[in-house]
Amino acid sequence: MNYIVLDLEWNQAYMQKAMAVQKRLCARLRGEVIQIGAVKLDERLDICGSYSIIVKPKYFTKIHRHVMLLTGITQQKMDAGVLLPEAAESFRRFCGEDFAFLTWGPDDIPMLKENFNVNSLSTDWLDRVYDLQTIYSQQTGGEKRQVSLEDAMAALGIEQTLPAHDALNDAYFTALVAKRLDIAGGIARYNPNIGKSLFSLTLGDADVGERGYTGFSSLNDFEGHGVISCPFCKKKMAQDDKTLHMKGQRYLTLMSCAEHGKMFVTARLSHNMDSTYRIKFSIEAAGDEKISSYKTKLAEAEQYRKASSQRHRRPYKRKRKAESTAPVK
Ligand SMILES: [Zn+2]
Known part of the structure; x- marks a missing residue:
């Protein structure tokens, strides 16, 4: 079996353009792939091939300044x-028959699938993928789960001899x-399954034409996650513990x-462009x-809640008492 180390560059659209395209497609399109870069490794992880292709986008046809820079x-x-259909075919030929993808981080394959989907291309050959960032973290015992490629290279003493943010160069260094x-x-x-979205x-x-939620109170309709069932058997799941409020309106x-x-189960609230909210539920196996x-974090949040409610109860008395015991000149 070969490994295909994959990296992508994608173009983004300015907000209004992105909105119009998504509404037309009735699907989210976070970016449009403009470069596929890959390095093929044999079983001993030696490089035995490389691939790079520039893809002409179909929807986000104007290069975003930030992406260009x-x-x-x-x-x-x-x-x-x-165009993507032709690029996909040639890339598939490069990959061959027996292979697994290696990517740095979890983003590239979902982005490629999103692009294939809006072009009605088959995605079933994209499923065998291992996230090297996860394997790196496991094997280096790092606390940080999302180490950048640059940091991993620096830690391993690999010199950045080619410009970054070129899909082929990044795939090469990942290799x-x-x-x-x-x-x-x-x-x-x-x-x-761990860390991967199962559902x-x-x-x-509202950005793709649905009716958005008007406020937080709408989230109550979903409290207890009544709409969420087991992604495998579709049976109702039991809630094991309290909901943890995380950064960025994630629950x-x-x-x-x-x-x-x-x-x-993660519930994430985001603003739609018309200032209503959308809620994205996702489920992953819990490691x-x-x-x-x-x-x-739940225990910390609980402690913080207790501590702050005590502070609110009698902040004044304590302060006065402390002052009265201070030495007087
Ligand atoms: Zn189940």
């Missing part, structure tokens, strides 16, 4: 690219990082299915590490 891909270069890791061991211990549901997405709840075990950090 970051990637060095100009309007002219992008316009000279090939050098892979060479330093125990990939077979990482894959053997890899639980693809997601967005409600109230995390540990739930469980009698048959399929513990899962995290031990994340369960323990969830429990710690």
Whole structure:
């Protein structure tokens, strides 16, 4: 089996354009792929091939200034690219028959799938994928779950000899990082369900033409996550613990299915452009590490709540007393 180390660059649209396109497609399109870069590795993780193609976008046809500055891909270069159906076919030929993708972080394959979907291209050959960032964190014992490629390279003493944010260069450096890791061991211990979305549901997405929610009170309709069932058997799940309010209006709840075990349900509130809200639910299998950090954070939140309610109860008295015992000159 070969490994295909994959990296993508994608173009973004300015807000109004993105809105119009998404409404027309009735689907979210966070970005449009403009470069596919890949390095092929043999079983010993030695490089045995490379691939790079510039893709001409179909919807977000104007290069975003930020993307151009970051990637060095100009309007002219992008316009000279090939359309995605053709690029996908040639990339698939490069990948061959027996392969698994390695990516740095979890974003590239979902982005590629989003692009394939709006072009009605088959995505079933994109499913075998391992996130190297996860394997790296496991094997270096790092606390931080999302180490950047640059930081991983620096930690391993790999010199950045080519410009970053070129899909082929980034894939090449990712391949050098892979060479330093125990990939077979990482894959053997890899639980693809952990951290991966098993199910997601967005409600109230006014940006794609649905009716948005007008305020927080609407979230109460979903309290207890009544709309959420086990992604495997569709049975109702039990709520294991309280909901944890996280940064960025995310709400995390540990739930469980009698048959399929513990899962995290994340509810994330986002603003639609018309200032209503949408709610995105997603479910992932709960790994031990994340369960323990969830429990710690819940306990911290509880402690904080207790402490602040005590502070509010009698802040004044304590201060006065302290003052009265202070030495008087
Ligand atoms: Zn179940």
